[in-house]
Amino acid sequence: MYSHHSIHPHPPPVQRDTSTGPSSRIGLGSPSGWSQGLEILPTQERVEAGDGDSVMLICQFKLDKTDIGPLDIEWSRTPSDPADSPIIVIDYSGDRTYETRLEDMEGRVHFSSPDPKNGDASLNITRLKSSDSGRYHCKVKKSPGSKTISITLNVLVRPSKPTCSVEGSQEIGKDIILKCSSQGTLPITYIWTRGGSSTLLPPTAISDNTLGTLKVRNASTDYSGDYICVANNRIASSQCVVKLLITSSSSNGGMIAGIVIAVLLFLLLLIITIWYVFWRKKKKTYEKEQPYEIREDVPAPKSRVSTARSYTVDSQRSSLGSMSPSNMEPYKSHYGPLATDDVERLPNHSPNINPSYKVAAPSLNRMGAVPVMIPAQHRDGSIV
Template sequence: MKVPPVARVPWGRAACPCPGLTRSLSITSADQSMFEKAQGEKVTLPCTFVLSDEDEGPLDIEWVLIPADNQKKEQIIIMYAVDRIYNHYYAAMTGRMQFTNPDPRSGDGSLDILNLKSADTGTYQCKVKKAPGVQSQKLQLTVLVKPARTKCSIEGSQEIGNDIILKCASQEGSPLLSYAWRRVAGTQELPATSMLNKNTGELLLKNASQDYSGTYTCVASNRVGTDECFVELNVTPPINTAGIIAGAIVGTLLGLFLLAFLVFCCCKKRREKKYEKEVHHDIREDVPPPKSRSSTARSYIGSNRSSLGSMSPSNMEGYTKTPYSQVPSEDFERTTGQNPNFAPSKYDIAHKIGDITVV
């Protein structure tokens, strides 16, 4: 009986294994379809196949990334065609992808992706074609981020009888993250009153006692890794708040008194400087220097002598007796000004003008 030729099927659709027909190309690595890896690791997406005698056309192997959005087109990643490898289609993976076997004609078209990133998560499809056989296989890759930069902290006053919360959170890491607390020393068991929330990483210690003191560690984990941090808890007796308040009040009062004293000293110093400047200014501008009594009297007498010397003997008669009241003297003017009835004698006038007496 003559076997009819195998019908050609569209690209991407497997050949129908109908009874009475010889099977063509088949993919043998269909056992696992989902892969989970950590960021930075390497993954091998399997795509092994077996050819039949019916497959006589050129071998084509193509890896594509199927977007989650059905409106977007498939993105070719790498291709083997006409005995050549083409790997320049997808810039996001340039230098990070390769065929596991440099010669895919051996029946191994598996794909290696190096240094995985979270953006590499997606659905990948391997298409193998050797006419008339065509086969394809889809694989789901999920790239997870390990927990990293986990930080521990304490919330609440670390005093006996208080409720204390130990907090733990990872800055990086793919969900779902799980947190676990334990004590570093001793039995590593948590206090009996503790309550742990594995999803948030909070550990509540109710009615804390000094026995709760010690070092605690928190471990954050997901399906691809773990990370941990440490915190030191020191539960102490309550602080004497009354003494602290009294001391604060006394210290405040002393500080205010000292401040007031400094302000008073500064104001007093400024007033003294201002007074000194005003007194110095008054003496320099308002008070004239005192005049010499003897110089005033002598200058007056000298002027009279000059006047007398310039007169002739015939004109001297009217000036032989000069009234005493015309002799200038500061003391004389001051005395007569104070007492209008005062009449100086000729001895007083002679004493004022020195050793010269007018006859």
């Protein structure tokens, strides 16, 4: 809350004492103050506007040649508490405009004329709020005259978009209630109409314009369609649409059964899907944890070749390998006939050889053996 003196950088002009002169003062809503010279033109005393709109509070004046003092224009608003001082909204003094310091009105109030001293002190308020509602006073002062007018501003809140709903079962023969509700400056009235080619309501419908309800009795399929609710107050209107679908009980039951079956099938499919996912996950986990077995081939069994036979054959080959038929000729006369049928006995010095083992001559020939002459020996070991 600010006083006039707190805004001006200079002291207010001194007024002459005119108590002895004629004067007339009238109530708020009409020009008042000194009767000499200065005059404020009549204007409307009450203005209504919607929130978010702009409004002009008109204050126009005429000066007289007898008004010789500095011009001072002040717009103020009556506070909510009458005991408080008026709230300064904007003023003009010394050819300079002083904007408001009220936070809730900052940047939204200004003079309509760029030069109010030319006789137009009207006030513009933009982006109106409900808190801007109140009684505003325009005071024009130019010594020795001073006049004031008052204008009541009422900011109305537009109806919000209504909320439409349906109560009751939408079946043939049932009673149904359509509801509509909106927020805004009261009073708000509600008007129901029917969408489509015909806006007439059903013959059994009863509407309440104050509560916003529409009651439809003994509904039939002909009552199906769109219903429009329009909410109005003194400055604006808003609407909503609700759809009404009247069905028979059997079709309604079939619809419910279909919905139930669809839900059950969906749940079954969901359960199967979840089970499959967990089964796959468990299988992968098992395969990762199970080690792989690396098996070696069984070695082939060793050959069971007789050591004695191998030794015998190898020994004979080594013993007879250096002998040839030509080399054996000298031995035929000294050692007697060559044994070609059988080898009767292996040398005694061959260890681990079975003495009774005999190899036939044909077998030795096939094995590549060469016949040799074995000299005769005495018992004492000398060669005969």
